[in-house]
Amino acid sequence: MRCAVPWGYLPAELFCKLPQSRACSSVRCSGKEVFVCIGLHEGDSTWRRSYSLWPWGTCEKLVPTDAVFDPGEWIRLTRNLYNWTEEYGSFKPSSWEAVANEEMWQARMKTAFFIFGLAETASVPAEMKSQLYTLAYTLYKEIVSSHPHHPVNWHKNYAIACERMLRLHRVGEDPEVLLSETVKHFLLYTQKAEDDPQRQDILQAVNHLQKELQGLRGMKAELKRQAG
Known part of the structure; x- marks a missing residue:
């Protein structure tokens, strides 16, 4: 049995004020799964002592x-939950429909973003970190390639995921492809997000990555020449 809390936040009786509170017990023992849409009440974060939020569709x-x-397993469970079909950017930017549409589109990347965030945690073992980065990269790649017209921050997120994969040096992943994708999507992001305070830092990173890509291509060409 599931208990959905749409378009708002969990009511106070479901907040965990204390780890052993009656509210906590009621959530644990009621047999109901609790889902939250648009986040929890920002004024009370005590629920974090006993609970975490895992992405579930929107x-x-x-x-x-x-x-x-x-x-x-979480990717398998949540892969087909998303069913929003409205095109991105189909409403006037100042309308409430545009705000809602933006929220729904951003939700497409919730799972990838969540898994990537876990990989960035310092306490995660190296093997698990590699697995998490790979899963996040695969999800980002799938989503970005499936939707040519999408929120601009997707370019940035995907570029960062590509860069992390590049540094893993995983067998089966072409460094040239990863570098090319990183450069391409960082540049697409900076072209569309001119007000990002990190824009200059990103462009500096792109300059370094382009030199790295040029060097890699030169090395490949030299090896091919020697082999031929």
């Missing part, structure tokens, strides 16, 4: 902090 699932997260 919403999130409230999960006990001691639950074990299996990224591959």
